[in-house]
Amino acid sequence: MHLFYAPDATQGLLTLSEEESMHCARVLRMQPGDKILISNGKGFLFDTIIEITHPKKTTVICGSERPGLDHWPYGVHIALAPTKNIERTEWFIEKATEIGIDKISLFFSEHSERRVVKTDRLIRTAVAAMKQSVKSRLPEINVVSDFEELIRNSSESQRFIAWIDESVNLELADAVEPGAMVLVLIGPEGDFSPGEAELAKTHGFVPVSLGKSRLRTETAALTACHTVHLVNQLKKQ
Amino acid sequence: MHLFYAPDATQGLLTLSEEESMHCARVLRMQPGDKILISNGKGFLFDTIIEITHPKKTTVICGSERPGLDHWPYGVHIALAPTKNIERTEWFIEKATEIGIDKISLFFSEHSERRVVKTDRLIRTAVAAMKQSVKSRLPEINVVSDFEELIRNSSESQRFIAWIDESVNLELADAVEPGAMVLVLIGPEGDFSPGEAELAKTHGFVPVSLGKSRLRTETAALTACHTVHLVNQLKKQ
Numbered sequence: 001m002h003l004f005y006a007p008d009a010t011q012g013l014l015t016l017s018e019e020e021s022m023h024c025a026r027v028l029r030m031q032p033g034d035k036i037l038i039s040n041g042k043g044f045l046f047d048t049i050i051e052i053t054h055p056k057k058t059t060v061i062c063g064s065e066r067p068g069l070d071h072w073p074y075g076v077h078i079a080l081a082p083t084k085n086i087e088r089t090e091w092f093i094e095k096a097t098e099i100g101i102d103k104i105s106l107f108f109s110e111h112s113e114r115r116v117v118k119t120d121r122l123i124r125t126a127v128a129a130m131k132q133s134v135k136s137r138l139p140e141i142n143v144v145s146d147f148e149e150l151i152r153n154s155s156e157s158q159r160f161i162a163w164i165d166e167s168v169n170l171e172l173a174d175a176v177e178p179g180a181m182v183l184v185l186i187g188p189e190g191d192f193s194p195g196e197a198e199l200a201k202t203h204g205f206v207p208v209s210l211g212k213s214r215l216r217t218e219t220a221a222l223t224a225c226h227t228v229h230l231v232n233q234l235k236k237q
Numbered sequence: 238m239h240l241f242y243a244p245d246a247t248q249g250l251l252t253l254s255e256e257e258s259m260h261c262a263r264v265l266r267m268q269p270g271d272k273i274l275i276s277n278g279k280g281f282l283f284d285t286i287i288e289i290t291h292p293k294k295t296t297v298i299c300g301s302e303r304p305g306l307d308h309w310p311y312g313v314h315i316a317l318a319p320t321k322n323i324e325r326t327e328w329f330i331e332k333a334t335e336i337g338i339d340k341i342s343l344f345f346s347e348h349s350e351r352r353v354v355k356t357d358r359l360i361r362t363a364v365a366a367m368k369q370s371v372k373s374r375l376p377e378i379n380v381v382s383d384f385e386e387l388i389r390n391s392s393e394s395q396r397f398i399a400w401i402d403e404s405v406n407l408e409l410a411d412a413v414e415p416g417a418m419v420l421v422l423i424g425p426e427g428d429f430s431p432g433e434a435e436l437a438k439t440h441g442f443v444p445v446s447l448g449k450s451r452l453r454t455e456t457a458a459l460t461a462c463h464t465v466h467l468v469n470q471l472k473k474q
Contacts (some may be wrong), residue, residue, distance in 0.1 A: 069449045091328070099448075122305050158449045173470050196363055211466070212306045214370045216448050219335050229448070233410050 001037045002028060003131045004048075006139070008127040009040045011064050014052070021058040024050070025127045036060065039130060041138030043068055066129055070100055073077035075181035076228045079105035079150055080221045081188035082203045086112040090125045092218040096139065098130035103140045105197020111190030119143055147196055151203045161200045162220055163207040166190050170210040172224060176231040184208075238274045239265060239377065240368045241285075242375070248276045250288070251299050258295040261287070278375030280304055293327060305373020308336055312418035313465045316342035316387055317458045318425035321350040327362045329455040333376065333462045334366035340377040344387045348427030356380055384433055388440045398437045399457055400444040401428050409445040409461060413468040421445075421461040422456055472473035 004020045017026060024030050030050055038046040044065040051059045078101060082089045093104060104126075106117055122141055132140050144150040158180040159173060165189070178180055185192075185200060192200075201207065210220050210227075253261060261267050267287055275283040281302040288296045304353050307428075315338060319326045330341060341363075346394055359378055365424045381387040395417040397409060401424070413419055422437060429437075438444065445458050447464075 061243065095456050095459075097458060098450060098452050100450055132453070135450075165268075173467055211470075213335060213337055213372075215335050216369070219332050220457075222332075223336060223463055226463050227467060230410055230464060231407065231471070234468070234471050 001035060001148060003037045003039055003134050004029070005041060005127050005131055006038050007041050009038050009044075009046050009062055009065075010052045011046070011062050012158050014038070014048075014060050015205075016058045016060065018056050021134050022055050022123050024058045025055045028032040037134070038062060038134050039068065039138075040065075041130065041136075043071060043137050045136045047157055048153050058133075061148070066230045070135045070137050071101065072229070072232065074157060074179050074232050075103075075157060076101050076225055077103040077105065077181070077183040078186060078221050078225050079144075080186040080217060081109040082106045082114050082117050083111045084189060086114065086117065087176070088218040090122060090220050093122055093125045093139075093141070094129040095222050097126050097135065098133040099226055100135075100229060101139045103142075103227050105142050105150060106146050110193040110196060112188045113190075115142055132200060141162065147197060151200055152204070154183050154203075156181040158182045159203075159205045160208045161192065161197060161205040162186045162210050162224060163197050164214075165197075165207065166205045168204065168209045170208050172210055173227050173231055175206060176228055178232045178236045182228050184228075185220045186224060194210065217230055238272060239267070240274045240276055240371050242278060242364050242368060242472050243275050244278050245274050245282050246281075246299055246302075248299050248301050251275070251285075253295045253297065253298050255293050257271060257293050261295045262429065263289040269308060274371070275299060275374075276305065277302075278364075278373075280374050280428055282373045288357070289310045292435075301428065304423050307372045307374050307465070309469065311315045311416050311469050312393060313338050313342075313422040313462055313464070314340040314342065314393060314418070315379075315423060315462050316344055317423040317454060318349045318422060319351050319425045320344040320454050321352050322427060323351065323354065325453065325455040326354070327359060327390050329458045330359055330362045330376075330378070331366040334363045334372065335370040336373075337466060338376045338460075340379075342379050342381050342387060343382045344384050345397070346384055347433060349425045354380055354447050356434065364378050364416065373429040388442070389436055391420050391440075393418040395419045396423045396440075396442045397445045398429065398434060399424065399461060400434050400443040401451075405444045407445050409447055410464050410468055412443060413446050413465055417467045419465050421465075423458045423461060426454060427474045447452045
């Protein structure tokens, strides 16, 4: 069944946004009486029947809310320096949303080649991936311009910095504890500066390796996200 | 240090291919005396000094071979139905090569929307990713037109089919044994046909789930690849 996104959905009558109305009425050519699924992006799904199709204001009748399956008793927060080619960051957001992620933070690092990101486009990527993979939750995406602000304000119980340095022998998969709220920092193409790594360490971030492979920023971010899920699946047994 | 690919590299004098010569001489503007690394794609790296730069036939002097770090005592073979949008398959090949994979097979399934793939382009994607991530091994990429041929000729000790069916409760991460040669089949956008799933089961393929998320073909293929590596890291302990 097709999933639509309506952040303010509640039981009863609901008008879809212009974008979702267009998708429903014109792209998919759905008809009154057709059943669709609505996600509020906050963890709940609604079984819904279309009342009126209209390219700008399609109305539906929402049934009672039910929790989605994409809840987990731990936290996955990945913070990365956006890539020079922004499509690679968008790709990460799409894939992480499919696999499941709670929060994505974008920060600018000393070695960042990119200093501007358009959040709107990144959120659209996440919404599309949420719809495609039938998720009830939309990851929180926030841009933190200052690296130090990110470091100081993080409250996760397990905080890691993926630091490309031969002296780092601890692997993320070995360090993650099941059930923990986890934040992993992923640096830019040119890696973190020594000063940034030092600052993170001072604030309790543990340097970890993501394995022997030299991974691109977006690949590192995605494997870190998947690692937290798999560790929780395998270590709890 | 920059990595170049020369499948026939041996100790001594070597002429790079036209493509690699162009990359070395024109794109990177390297000079005689500069040091580069060469991968033969078969597990070995060579420390090398450039003798003559030339846009079509750059010559280098290769030192003795040494094994790369990208060897593992198990096997990762992912077979997938190529996606309708071939860029998604190329993306999988790039990311799997970065993370590490032994073999990629592409097959055509009853529900495949794509029936043709250009292997040359896919191999170029793998070579670029191998160079970028400083790998000594190039994954084997082969196109198997007939699904039944793939099923009959597979010899891996652990064979799985990622089958999107509510009755499948076994998860890949729980099923993979460390040290095993693993093959995972990933279906097309429209999933395997019941007949294909039955055929695979008859030939010893075990249906597995990749978790509760509905993943795109290329995301499923990549998470399966990463899962085999992580299980080997975590379960051996």
